[in-house]
Amino acid sequence: MTESAPRPTLEAVAARAGVSRATVSRVVNGGDGVRRPLVERVRRAVEELGYVPNQAARSLVTRRHDAIAVVVAEPETRVFADPFFALQLRGISKELTAHDSQLVLLLTEGRADHARVGRYLAGGHVDGALVFSLHLEDPLPELVRRAGVPTVFGGRPGWGDGTGGAVYVDSDNRGGAREAVRHLVGLGRRRIAHITGALDQTSAVDRLDGFRDVMAGAAPELIAEGDFTPAGGERAMRRLLERCPDLDAVFAANDLSASGALRVLRALGRRVPEDVAVIGFDDMLPVAEQTDPPLTTIRQDIEEMGRLMARLLLRGLDRRGGTPDSGEASAAAEAPSGVVLPTTLVRRASA
Amino acid sequence: MTESAPRPTLEAVAARAGVSRATVSRVVNGGDGVRRPLVERVRRAVEELGYVPNQAARSLVTRRHDAIAVVVAEPETRVFADPFFALQLRGISKELTAHDSQLVLLLTEGRADHARVGRYLAGGHVDGALVFSLHLEDPLPELVRRAGVPTVFGGRPGWGDGTGGAVYVDSDNRGGAREAVRHLVGLGRRRIAHITGALDQTSAVDRLDGFRDVMAGAAPELIAEGDFTPAGGERAMRRLLERCPDLDAVFAANDLSASGALRVLRALGRRVPEDVAVIGFDDMLPVAEQTDPPLTTIRQDIEEMGRLMARLLLRGLDRRGGTPDSGEASAAAEAPSGVVLPTTLVRRASA
DNA sequence: AGCCCGACGGGGAGCGCTCTCAGCGGGGGT
DNA sequence: ACCCCCGCTGAGAGCGCTCCCCGTCGGGCT
Numbered sequence A, B: 001m002t003e004s005a006p007r008p009t010l011e012a013v014a015a016r017a018g019v020s021r022a023t024v025s026r027v028v029n030g031g032d033g034v035r036r037p038l039v040e041r042v043r044r045a046v047e048e049l050g051y052v053p054n055q056a057a058r059s060l061v062t063r064r065h066d067a068i069a070v071v072v073a074e075p076e077t078r079v080f081a082d083p084f085f086a087l088q089l090r091g092i093s094k095e096l097t098a099h100d101s102q103l104v105l106l107l108t109e110g111r112a113d114h115a116r117v118g119r120y121l122a123g124g125h126v127d128g129a130l131v132f133s134l135h136l137e138d139p140l141p142e143l144v145r146r147a148g149v150p151t152v153f154g155g156r157p158g159w160g161d162g163t164g165g166a167v168y169v170d171s172d173n174r175g176g177a178r179e180a181v182r183h184l185v186g187l188g189r190r191r192i193a194h195i196t197g198a199l200d201q202t203s204a205v206d207r208l209d210g211f212r213d214v215m216a217g218a219a220p221e222l223i224a225e226g227d228f229t230p231a232g233g234e235r236a237m238r239r240l241l242e243r244c245p246d247l248d249a250v251f252a253a254n255d256l257s258a259s260g261a262l263r264v265l266r267a268l269g270r271r272v273p274e275d276v277a278v279i280g281f282d283d284m285l286p287v288a289e290q291t292d293p294p295l296t297t298i299r300q301d302i303e304e305m306g307r308l309m310a311r312l313l314l315r316g317l318d319r320r321g322g323t324p325d326s327g328e329a330s331a332a333a334e335a336p337s338g339v340v341l342p343t344t345l346v347r348r349a350s351a
Numbered sequence C: 001a002g003c004c005c006g007a008c009g010g011g012g013a014g015c016g017c018t019c020t021c022a023g024c025g026g027g028g029g030t
Numbered sequence D: 001a002c003c004c005c006c007g008c009t010g011a012g013a014g015c016g017c018t019c020c021c022c023g024t025c026g027g028g029c030t
Helices: A010-017 A021-028 A036-049 A055-062 A084-098 A111-122 A140-147 A173-186 A202-214 A230-243 A255-267 A302-322 B010-017 B021-028 B036-049 B055-062 B084-098 B111-122 B140-147 B173-186 B202-214 B230-243 B255-267 B302-322
Strands: A067-073 A102-108 A128-132 A151-154 A167-171 A192-195 A249-252 A277-279 A297-300 A338-341 A343-346 B067-073 B102-108 B128-132 B151-154 B167-171 B192-195 B249-252 B277-279 B297-300 B338-341 B343-346
Touching: A010 A021, A010 A036, A021 A036, A055 B055, A067 A084, A067 A111, A067 A140, A067 A302, A084 A102, A084 A128, A084 A302, A084 B084, A084 B102, A102 A111, A102 B084, A111 A140, A128 A140, A128 A302, A140 A151, A151 A302, A167 A173, A167 A202, A167 A302, A173 A192, A173 A202, A173 A249, A173 A277, A173 A297, A173 A343, A192 A230, A192 A255, A230 A249, A230 A255, A249 A255, A255 A277, A302 A338, B010 B021, B010 B036, B021 B036, B067 B084, B067 B111, B067 B140, B067 B302, B084 B102, B084 B128, B084 B302, B102 B111, B111 B140, B128 B140, B128 B302, B140 B151, B151 B302, B167 B173, B167 B202, B167 B302, B173 B192, B173 B202, B173 B249, B173 B277, B173 B297, B173 B343, B192 B230, B192 B255, B230 B249, B230 B255, B249 B255, B255 B277, B302 B338
Parallel strands: A067 A102, A067 A128, A128 A151, A151 A167, A167 A338, A192 A249, A249 A277, B067 B102, B067 B128, B128 B151, B151 B167, B167 B338, B192 B249, B249 B277
Antiparallel strands: A102 B102, A297 A343, B297 B343
16 A cells, blocks of 8 residues: 555664664675674564665666666567567576576667667666677677677677677577488488578578588579568479479478478478478477478577577676676677587478 | 776766756756757767766666566466567567667566566566466466556456456457357357367456357357467367367367367368368467468457557556656556457458 | 846755775684 | 784765755846
8 A cells, every 4th residue: 555655775774673784785785794693683674674675776886787688689570470589588587587687678670779779788777788680781789889788699690700709699500401401311302402591690691501511512593592481481482393393302491481381382282291301490389390291390499599698698797797807898708709509400290 | 999988977078068967967858947058068068978877876866767577477388489478578669669668578487486576576676567477366466566566467367357456458358259259150150169278367268258158058068178279279179079079160269279279170081161160369470370271360469469558557657757646556546447459350261 | 227036057965775994892822 | 811813893985866945147127
């Protein structure tokens, strides 16, 4: 009822426990260097008064916020159509929770939002940032660099090997793609096609590279550009079938495209996997398990990616806290600048 | 480079512009009551110094945070397997952004997390909360009540009509269910079965009620309990077919269950929709469009739900701010205590 | 031209917390 | 038994901002 009752302050707790503010503060922050009975007394006072520290006041002096920003660039709706995002978020959330940090979510769509995000990050509201879904020429990396906020990227930012010393966590897209294609080869397939993802994202490029690694001399007509969506997969599959009616396998850049390809194949009377073997990427459960036939695919541990990103960032922050003058991009400095998570082949019925 | 350079303070801007702190503060907060030329001068100083207000200091005195918490109870992985969550989040995010508020995401799994969330909310870190995915006997509503934080729920909390005066936004689950079943009736179906959702959630109960509204005298064996998952849908469909081999239509509580049901029907040689018409609920795109045949379903505007929740909360907060002593549950007071969004039938091939 | 009123700008107090620094007391060493 | 040292506690000074209140200046009215 009396929710407008003023929140108890440190002062109030101190008064009740008969100690000084400083002592209460010590107890609240771990209790080191305070004698047992006093700790107990303070704890009881805290309990009785329902005291909760005022984070704003604390941040004001510590300059820490125990909060990190998760920035999701979302030019396309695609990001939301798959559980990817949710899974990473969950991994991140778990890690942050364990570290008593909060998760501030920043979704951006379009240019205007970028400015807003830049302002927010530069405003020193958070201790660090986790940035996702980078596209070619994305202004986000530059933005966070300028904001001077320790950052870990989800997925390899930049192109080529010049990752600009950024810290990132990525799946082994290239290796996974190789494994997928090798699996098809192992099945005796020879005319293997590839439906790419949106080629403005490194993940798509890497998977294409992996495909090429194995199919060194693949005819260019065996590669059709997709966009990670089912519809794109359908279109690409049609094109592929027109150009190479004799193809006997398809490696799709993700499960969603694969599902589109599957539909086209069935509509055109090709049996899967007998006539055409199909393999996807992601192991996005609700999709991969529901297709007909269930999809053989390359799994990546998405939740673990999120967790790892958070862990990397927090570790960097802690280190920075320890030696303040290691200053600057300490998170980016000595940490491995890129961590690549392994992928595994999941065999179902489609290949 | 010199990111460790101390952020400029109000004081610094004031010095540079040759005015007092108070004046800079006024300019930064809208500039009312400051003469034009001065405003310009201050603006320039802000620009030159790259000044960004320290939110912690500001919150400390204003007691506002321009941040709201989004609490997602996630006992099951299910929540993450569907884009529901992401879509609501996006709606919320858009609305908050327009209001210059931040989104703090709190994911909970299990009891321990509840305590943490309670502490966080009570800690006065945010101006309000948006709470989702309530289950029967969920401690969350009580938690936020005690924390004294203005809250809007996603989905009707509580059971029966005693919503406890809480503000919530929900889809018209019951009405949508009625529409689904009526559609089947309109198709000439008579033996219509229902696969329920997880009955510890109001949405599932409401959809069941809607089914009963139309099929008043439906034999109990035409109702099988599911859990909103494809696997649950499969199990329920099997049971249904055993008990009532002559059924000619199924209304599944969501698209995911429907997809499971579809698989069973196909496996057992029933043609859809010729032998058995199937209708789902949600219009969860990646699922509903990918099934074979594509699923006829009831659409709810999930993003709009999210947006509306945020709008309702912010409006309540603003009002509260205007008349401080309207105090307490002002958000809950005069606002419509529940807003129910309409649903629409989406006809595809399955019914 | 003088007076009063209103509006604008400045000074200062604190929001609640942390952290440094000094002081005090008790235990161990000699 | 005395002294020293260390470990614990308390006092106080801000962190950067907002906002209240008062002084001041300019404009309008008589």
